[in-house]
Amino acid sequence: MDKIVVEGGRRLEGKVAISGAKNAALPILASSLLTDGPCRYTNVPDLRDIHSIIELLQSLGVHVERDGQTVVVNASSLSSSEALYEIVRKMRASILVLGPLLARMQHARVSLPGGCAIGARPINLHLKGLALLGAEIDLEHGYVEARAARLKGAEIYFDTVSVTGTENLLMAAVLAEGVTILRNAAREPEVVALADVLRRMGAKIEGAGTANITVTGVDRLHPVEADIIPDRIEAGTFMVAAALTAGDVTLTDCEPDHLGAVTDKLAQAGAGIEQAPGSIRVLGDRPLAGLDIRTQTYPGFPTDMQAQFMVLMTMAAGQSIITETIFENRFIHVSELKRLGADIVVSGETAVIRGRASLSGAPVMATDLRASASLVLAGLVAEGVTEINRVYHLDRGYERIEAKLQQLGASIWREKI
Numbered sequence: 187m188d189k190i191v192v193e194g195g196r197r198l199e200g201k202v203a204i205s206g207a208k209n210a211a212l213p214i215l216a217s218s219l220l221t222d223g224p225c226r227y228t229n230v231p232d233l234r235d236i237h238s239i240i241e242l243l244q245s246l247g248v249h250v251e252r253d254g255q256t257v258v259v260n261a262s263s264l265s266s267s268e269a270l271y272e273i274v275r276k277m278r279a280s281i282l283v284l285g286p287l288l289a290r291m292q293h294a295r296v297s298l299p300g301g302c303a304i305g306a307r308p309i310n311l312h313l314k315g316l317a318l319l320g321a322e323i324d325l326e327h328g329y330v331e332a333r334a335a336r337l338k339g340a341e342i343y344f345d346t347v348s349v350t351g352t353e354n355l356l357m358a359a360v361l362a363e364g365v366t367i368l369r370n371a372a373r374e375p376e377v378v379a380l381a382d383v384l385r386r387m388g389a390k391i392e393g394a395g396t397a398n399i400t401v402t403g404v405d406r407l408h409p410v411e412a413d414i415i416p417d418r419i420e421a422g423t424f425m426v427a428a429a430l431t432a433g434d435v436t437l438t439d440c441e442p443d444h445l446g447a448v449t450d451k452l453a454q455a456g457a458g459i460e461q462a463p464g465s466i467r468v469l470g471d472r473p474l475a476g477l478d479i480r481t482q483t484y485p486g487f488p489t490d491m492q493a494q495f496m497v498l499m500t501m502a503a504g505q506s507i508i509t510e511t512i513f514e515n516r517f518i519h520v521s522e523l524k525r526l527g528a529d530i531v532v533s534g535e536t537a538v539i540r541g542r543a544s545l546s547g548a549p550v551m552a553t554d555l556r557a558s559a560s561l562v563l564a565g566l567v568a569e570g571v572t573e574i575n576r577v578y579h580l581d582r583g584y585e586r587i588e589a590k591l592q593q594l595g596a597s598i599w600r601e602k603i
């Protein structure tokens with residue numbers, strides 16, 4: 187297992203290229219199951235979660251080839267409709283194969299993902315939607331088994347906005363007979379990116395990016411070529427790193443339009459922001475001020491940026507408040523940040539952060555992806571050395587984070603333990 191070591195106190199400066207979005211690549215790779223030929227994707231990030239979905243597709247008999255950031259998926263050899271526990275347990279997003287497998291194979295048996303560190307994360311909305319599309323669903327021996335000769339269009343209302351729920355039902359509905367309407371659908375850019383790819387495969391989808399998506403089923407889809415959109419969470423993490431270290435960092439290959447809430451809050455904290463098509467410059471030339479954040483579904487402030495902003499708030503003057511409305515247990519980074527010297531009090535879904543703290547480096551560990559990122563950020567401004575253990579969480583979602591930070595002048599490296 188590796189650990190990441192950071193020596194705090196360096197100002198970040200320079201340019202960093204943002205990788206393709208993990209959360210867009212995952213459903214898009216899964217959507218290849220709906221076609222019968224080679225789909226070619228570019229700008230696919232090299233991450234553990236991407237390796238997991240590729241392994242899962244291969245376990246279904248699908249042919250996958252990877253060359254750098256290009257991945258070619260050919261599901262003409264699809265031979266199994268069963269996603270096994272051994273793979274699903276590594277990554278909850280494996281549930282994304284349920285919809286397309288059912289649509290293509292009339293059957294799917296997928297291990298239930300179970301809870302995770304940040305909350306219970308049920309899949310009831312995925313299952314309710316598939317049942318409304320006519321699937322017969324059984325839960326047995328830790329697996330969900332779904333069957334349907336051909337799915338039939340239906341009107342589906344989401345009680346709670348769900349990103350992968352919307353994506354799963356979108357992939358199921360494109361080959362269903364008739365019209366499906368998804369109401370209270372997720373509006374995240376990753377949902378729009380998936381819908382774009384499906385449309386290019388020949389699907390009929392209207393309203394992606396709004397709360398109501400209409401899908402008119404077609405008989406078959408054809409292979410596509412597509413470029414994965416930039417990762418807005420990786421971008422947001424580097425933006426926070428720049429502001430935190432009073433740096434001057436320009437992000438390239440990113441999509442400023444997807445970062446509205448993050449940009450707004452950083453500007454409110456005092457960071458200077460300059461945007462151009464495909465790039466954002468963050469200047470930390472003023473002292474940081476406290477601010478309040480409430481996580482929401484897109485276009486609101488993303489829960490996946492909450493932990494990183496908490497570090498920023500620790501270094502800002504005065505009091506800040508975070509209200510986490512999406513996941514019930516997403517403050518697990520707090521106890522580790524407190525070990526570095528942060529002053530944070532959590533009560534239910536609210537965290538009160540008092541700045542500015544003087545952080546001092548220590549060994550820490552995290553149990554989820556974005557929490558790990560927040561510890562790296564804290565290490566950048568802590569006095570002395572911070573060691574981040576359980577780096578595999580970080581490797582699930584950040585491509586070469588230590589190399590990219592090094593390039594910006596950070597003193598950070600990976601060690602084998």
Ligand code: UD1
Binds near residue numbers: 279307348349
């Ligand atoms: C996706 C993202 C994740 C992000 C999250 C919220 C991927 C691969 N992951 O996760 O990075 O943090 O969106 O933006 O895209 N819920 C139910 N029943 C369901 C499904 C969800 O109650 O059937 C609840 C969840 O417990 C949670 C809320 O809905 O409280 C939102 O979860 P959801 O949008 O589904 O998250 P994911 O799609 O798993």
